[in-house]
Amino acid sequence: MRDVAIIGAGETKYGEHWDKSLRDLAVEAGLKALEDAGICAEDIQAIFGGNMSAGSFVGQDHVGALIADFAGLAEHKIPAMRIESACASGAAALHTGYMAVASGMYDIVLVGGVEKMTDLPGDMVTDILAGAADREWEVFLGATFPSLAAMMARRYMYEYGMTREQMALFPVIAHKHGAMNPDAHFQREITVDDVLNAPMVADPLTLMNCSPVSDGAAAVVLAPAEIAKKYTDSPIKILASTYANEYISLHSRKSLTESLSTIEAGRKAYKMAKKEPKDIDLAEIHDAFSIIAIEGLEGLGFAKKGEAAKLAEEGQLYYDGNLPYNPSGGLKAKGHPVGATGVGQVVEIVKQLRNEAGKRQVENARVGMAHNVGGTMTSSIVHILEVM
Amino acid sequence: MVVPRFWRERRYRYSLIGTRCPVCGTVYFPPRSVCPKCGRKSMGKMEEVQLSGKGKVYSYTIVHQNVLGFKYQKPYVMAIIETPEGPKITGQIVDVDPEEVHIGMPVHAVFRRIAEDGNSGIIQYGYKFVPDENP
Numbered sequence A: 001m002r003d004v005a006i007i008g009a010g011e012t013k014y015g016e017h018w019d020k021s022l023r024d025l026a027v028e029a030g031l032k033a034l035e036d037a038g039i040c041a042e043d044i045q046a047i048f049g050g051n052m053s054a055g056s057f058v059g060q061d062h063v064g065a066l067i068a069d070f071a072g073l074a075e076h077k078i079p080a081m082r083i084e085s086a087c088a089s090g091a092a093a094l095h096t097g098y099m100a101v102a103s104g105m106y107d108i109v110l111v112g113g114v115e116k117m118t119d120l121p122g123d124m125v126t127d128i129l130a131g132a133a134d135r136e137w138e139v140f141l142g143a144t145f146p147s148l149a150a151m152m153a154r155r156y157m158y159e160y161g162m163t164r165e166q167m168a169l170f171p172v173i174a175h176k177h178g179a180m181n182p183d184a185h186f187q188r189e190i191t192v193d194d195v196l197n198a199p200m201v202a203d204p205l206t207l208m209n210c211s212p213v214s215d216g217a218a219a220v221v222l223a224p225a226e227i228a229k230k231y232t233d234s235p236i237k238i239l240a241s242t243y244a245n246e247y248i249s250l251h252s253r254k255s256l257t258e259s260l261s262t263i264e265a266g267r268k269a270y271k272m273a274k275k276e277p278k279d280i281d282l283a284e285i286h287d288a289f290s291i292i293a294i295e296g297l298e299g300l301g302f303a304k305k306g307e308a309a310k311l312a313e314e315g316q317l318y319y320d321g322n323l324p325y326n327p328s329g330g331l332k333a334k335g336h337p338v339g340a341t342g343v344g345q346v347v348e349i350v351k352q353l354r355n356e357a358g359k360r361q362v363e364n365a366r367v368g369m370a371h372n373v374g375g376t377m378t379s380s381i382v383h384i385l386e387v388m
Numbered sequence B: 001m002v003v004p005r006f007w008r009e010r011r012y013r014y015s016l017i018g019t020r021c022p023v024c025g026t027v028y029f030p031p032r033s034v035c036p037k038c039g040r041k042s043m044g045k046m047e048e049v050q051l052s053g054k055g056k057v058y059s060y061t062i063v064h065q066n067v068l069g070f071k072y073q074k075p076y077v078m079a080i081i082e083t084p085e086g087p088k089i090t091g092q093i094v095d096v097d098p099e100e101v102h103i104g105m106p107v108h109a110v111f112r113r114i115a116e117d118g119n120s121g122i123i124q125y126g127y128k129f130v131p132d133e134n135p
């Protein structure tokens, strides 16, 4: 296994892109990443693209081939494939690209993620996203994604006494950061009352405890670490890329208040990177729903079980706090184009580690972590990155 | 959903039939052909088992979204039910004031229509839960 580095990164703005198609978004992000790496499309030897459900959202499958074609690579005949792990598709594509370079099979690899979600009405989007759960034994009976997250939250509140007010701090922090990110879907601050008084989606989760439906794409270029400095003065090394799964349905799990997949992916990542939670300077944590971020922070060792809300109350999670959390705005404020999200989290960490994050820049950031989740924390993928 | 896909699971869905691993004794619902704890030792040996349909609310939520096939039921209560046999089951709780539902509440399964006409116009049936007056 070789060490792998990111030599370029780029993304589109996240939001409602009524004027842009799936391919427009993917090609825009890909070309930005190539431009950033200072290479041409012809230099790419393989493409791995994260995408959850273009077949359902826009009726387009075979996304890898489509993107390679419209990036101008049809004549080069390179392999290009779509990687799917529900909302963790982006990080799954990065995990695949990492293996491809680490193994020595390919040198220059483009990893992308894209989702075009706003072409359909809300009830259809809800139904497609529910495909990340068990269609036959959860969704058939009336479960939606927010309702499954709500049942995690209800149980967590029952076991640990967390209040809705405490849970509301997570979207408040996300929006504070999103307001400083010009590429975020939502660039405005909100209050605890805004969260509590928003329309109820699935009790106890209001609309403001849930990430939005967004369009967007993100991409990074990977190269062997030993030659990364040939391309850029500021390559970012991938210290760890780990992936763990557990039972797809909530009802099959012993507990709804801890994520075994996150605990396992985190444990392996710290070991692979030879780091501990205290070494992480900033973390992009999957916050599709506030409860998922809470169980994510605990599973990754940043808080004891039942105590993640304390970090929020103490102000530690702001970009200038002890554990800068989702400085991009997270899924909640930056947006959640599901297949793009995992790659977009890593694009944010690259910007932060290169000191290019503008107003939301975390001081002295050298080590960053990205935590991307598929389903109800069924799949968890963790990446740890470091300045070279 | 087309007919065969719905029809395949109907026996388990209509009658709450799960499977038991003869090696470790764990009961599963929905049915599994391999026990996650015993793996290969359980292959080809899983036994069908009838659940009692009784249980207690483990967690729940009140759904206010527009959900395909469920629009005319909203708001409705979704829950995860803990059964005395072991497995937990996801299902709606009906014939109840949503405000009355709480963790630990005794319920039992009933046979009901699940969703309004889906894309193919089929009416789908299965289990829901109601409050249990005689737990």
Ligand SMILES: [Zn+2]
Binding pocket: B021, B022, B023, B024, B025, B026, B035, B036, B037, B038, B039, B042
């Ligand atoms: Zn067994």
